[in-house]
Amino acid sequence: FRKSFSRCRRINRMISNESTPSPAFSRSNSQASMDSTSMEDFWCEVESIKESSEGGSEEATLLEFKPADEGELEAEWLQDVGLSTLISGAEEEDGQALLSTLTRTQAAAVQKRYNTYTQTLRKKNKHTVRDVRDIFGTSDSSVRSPEMRFRRPLKRHNSCLQEGEKEERFVLVYFLLPPRNMLWFTLKFLFEALPLLLSQDSLNLVQFFNVSVNSCVDCRLDKGSPSVTEELSYEVSFSESIMVLPKPQEWPKNQRFKKEDSALPKFIIRKSRFGLTEVGDLSPEDMKKIRYLSLIELTAFYDALGVELKRNRAERVRGRENGLFGAPLTILLENDQKKVPGIKVPLIFQKLLLKLEETGLETEGILRVPGSASRVKNLHQELEAKFYEDTFDWDQVRNNDAAGLLKMFIRELPSPLFTVEYLPAFITLVEKISKIKLQLQALHLLIMLLPEANRDTAKAFLQFLKKVVANEGKNKMNLWNVSMIVAPNLFIYKGKRANQQEMQTAATTAHIVRLLIRYQDILWTVPSFLISQVRKMNEAAMNNSKRQMMFDKGVRKLLRRKTMERERPERPEGAVTFPxxxxxxxxxxxxxxxxxxxxxxxxxxxxxxxxxxxxxxxxxxxxxxxxxxxxxxxxxxxxxxxxxxxxxxxxxxxxxxxxxxxxxxxxxxxxxx
CATH class of the missing domain: 3.10.20.90 (Phosphatidylinositol 3-kinase Catalytic Subunit; Chain A, domain 1)
Incomplete structure (x- = not known):
């Protein structure tokens, strides 16, 4: 342990000297000492992870990341948001219903990805693909077509432009011929509505396009008093509420974070008359639609901020089909639900949390002080053999060893708890977006994207971490300390080694964990504007179903008109029945x-x-x-x-x-x- 500690101290000094700029304000010795100690916690944890993986089972399976071919990410994105029909050309009621509910910024995000996908497909393939103008408008003025065009500049306040800079944005919408199917009609209506909306000199549009310089997004960290509580409204989508696009290059590249827990602002959610809805309050079918809409909204949100939404494309890893450590969460839950129906968090994870909550919350240095590597290894093997037989003796487990097993469980998951695909988005969140409120909004949408098993397990873990922080007076672990220890276990995962650039983002990843712990009650609340869109999706789907039933009924009447008097009319299959x-x-x-x-x-x-x-x-x-x-x-x-x-x-x-x-x-x- 002493050897590892001295090594991580050397790493800490090296990274601190290279990546941390000299502060522009005077700092006390105690504050500098706290920063140094916090970074040492991070690098010691990294060393501990490295040593345990060298001699343990954590190298059994590695994640392999494959570079995506041009256009493939856009195709996968369209499939992930439930719009695979745009790729296949088939008609699907769900896709039509989804498109009919999109906001202006969400529709623009879909248009942008589909545009890129079709352009790439034309370059690759010789056969004809569906023209993007059949689905969306295009701003390419060089394209000549017989359709009518509408072009109107979107105004931007002059004070938000650099000296000598001229900016004029245009919306170009093509009016199409009569649609050949319902999907094209929905898309045509959606994008033909844009110029009509823009031509209206309504208050909302004036507020959106003509804003004062005071509404520009602050490019620095929040400097307001953390004692002031700010209300968060979820009635309007996040992307629609961004007034002026900030310039990403103006954000500091090596920003420092205040380590005091009180430095984070206080937020509360403003309740609408519909109240608040937590993730578990909705049916799985509706949460699936929330996930579609969240990815579209997250993409539109990043587009509005001028930040690239990075996405990993990883090979699917097949984890263990039995056992405790290294098995996918879905497999663990499938096995555990045979014993405890309806369980949402793996039993082994619950038991480790319960052990620590009962005896370890007041242990000084819990999570930070590592347990014995040999004992943790033996306990790991014993748990694999005895846990489901209910013969494992939990009284023999020391608190620090239990904490080591807990972190090992998280690291050995075949894919990270916060999923591989959008893990870079968690990092980009803080590196590019420095305003805490915007970070929280993006993080909120990322939580909505998580699979159900990941989201429920992450919630249980964060609730435990919140209890650890609440006992800071006895365990000497404040919010920043806990975040520094947990960050490497969440963001340095199998198949991905910490290189120089990633080591320099240590404070960034810790800050993300800090946001997750501090604002977990907000992050697990479903935004009301997404619920409103789900309602509209379901209504659109029901209306389409009713129209189809009416058509089927007419066909049946025509076919059976000769025997209609002798037969009782049948209710169309799939009809919506009410009590x-x-x-x-x-x-x-x-x-x-x-x-x-x-x-x-x-x-x-x-x-x-x-x-x-x-x-x-x-x-x-x-x-x-x-x-x-x-x-x-x-x-x-x-x-x-x-x-x-x-x-x-x-x-x-x-x-x-x-x-x-x-x-x-x-x-x-x-x-x-």
Whole structure:
């Protein structure tokens, strides 16, 4: 250990001298000492990871990164956002519904990627591919076509331009011939609407294109008082809320981060009348659509900031199909759900967290002080053999050894916890975007992109780290210390060795971990503008389905008109069915709530502008307090919105029910755990 410690101190001094600029302000000796100690924590952890991987099993599987051919990333991006129909040319209702909900900036992001994809495809292939003008407009004035063109400059405030700089942006939209299918019609409508919108001198457009210099994005780190709390609004998309494009080259390349926990600003989410929605409150089907929209919005957000959204293209790694360490999260959960149905975090990971929470939160230097390498190796082997047999003795595990096993579990995952594809985006987040609020917005969308297993496991891990920081008085681990230790385990992963450039981003990765820990409650809240888009997607899909059913019904009538009198009309297959009470004449503003676990299983409730979800829950609890089933007692009950334009939505107790009802009048309302 002493040898490793002295080595990491030498590395720390070398990197500090090379990559850290001289501060422009005077600093106390105590502050300088804290910076040095924090960096030593990082490099000692890197050395510990290197030594454990040299003699352990962490080299069993490596991630291999392959350079993407030109145009392939765009094709993969279109598939990742649910728009593979643009590549195949087939008609898909989901793709049509998605395109119909996009904002102006989101549509521009899709247009840009599709444009690049088609141009690349023409260069590679001799056969004709679908012209980009069949889908989107183009700003290439050299292209001659018989279509009508519309061009209008988008104004930008002169004070935001450099001296002598002239800038004029144009939107060029082609009016196409009648569409050959529904998908083309949706795209045509979407992009023909742009010039019509731009021609309107509305307040929103004036605010967007003609803004004062004071609204320019600050190119420096936030200097406001951290004691001031800022409200975050999720009703407007992040990319639409960016007024003026900052210049990326103006951002400092080697910015220093304040290590004090109080240096981070305080944010709270402004609740709309729909309340707040956490990730677990939506159905898997709706979360899949949230993921599509989040990637489009993230891309549009980076485009608006003038920053490249970097994406890794890695070979798929096949992890172990059994065992604990080195197995994919999905395999672990599949095996664990046979023992504990519905589990969302692997049992071994939960047990390690529980062990540390019960006995290790007050241990001085927990996570920082490494356990014995030989003991950790033996415990690793013993866990693999005895864990599922429930014969492993957890009392023998020391706290520092348990912390070592926890970090080993994260490092040995076949793919990183925060996924390979968009891991560079986490780094670019801080290197290019220096305003904390913008970092948080981008990080928020990246969290929405995570697969369900990764997101749930990461949430459990961050909740534990928050508890470690809360016990700083006893364990001597503040937010920055914890971030420095955790960062190498999350961002230096299998198949990727720390080179000089990556070592210089040590503070950057630690800062990202700090944001994850500090703002985890915000990051795991689904932005309301994404939920609104999901509702519109579902409504568009239902409307398309109804039109198809009407067409099928007409065909059936035509084919069976001779025998129509003798046959009872059949309901079209796949028709949306609603409960009988929804089809009956229910007065406006009245809902019927079902509570299967209560003695009184249903109740009609008149809504008013002040009725909240918690009021309905309280009413059921009051009338059923004596007759509820024994199984229900002790369980937390919530009001769920089911069907209509949403799959399933667990409502915030503070949600105003009349607003939710008006947004989804055909939903069912059910009280359940």
């Amino acid at each position: 009988s009470y929804l089809q009956s004449d229910i007065p406006e503003g009245v809902i019927r709530v079902y509570a299967p676990l209560h003695s009184k299983i249903s109740m009609a409730i008149q809504l008013n502008s002040q009725t909240k979800a918690k009021d309905i829950l309280a009413r059921f609890h009051c009338e059923n307090s004596c007759g509820s089933s024994q199984n229900m007692r002790g369980q937390i009950q919530s009001l769920h919105e089911i069907g209509g334009n949403i799959g399933q939505h667990c409502l915030d107790p503070d949600a105003y029910m009349l607003d939710v009802y008006r947004a989804n009048p055909h939903a069912e309302w059910v009280i359940k755990p």
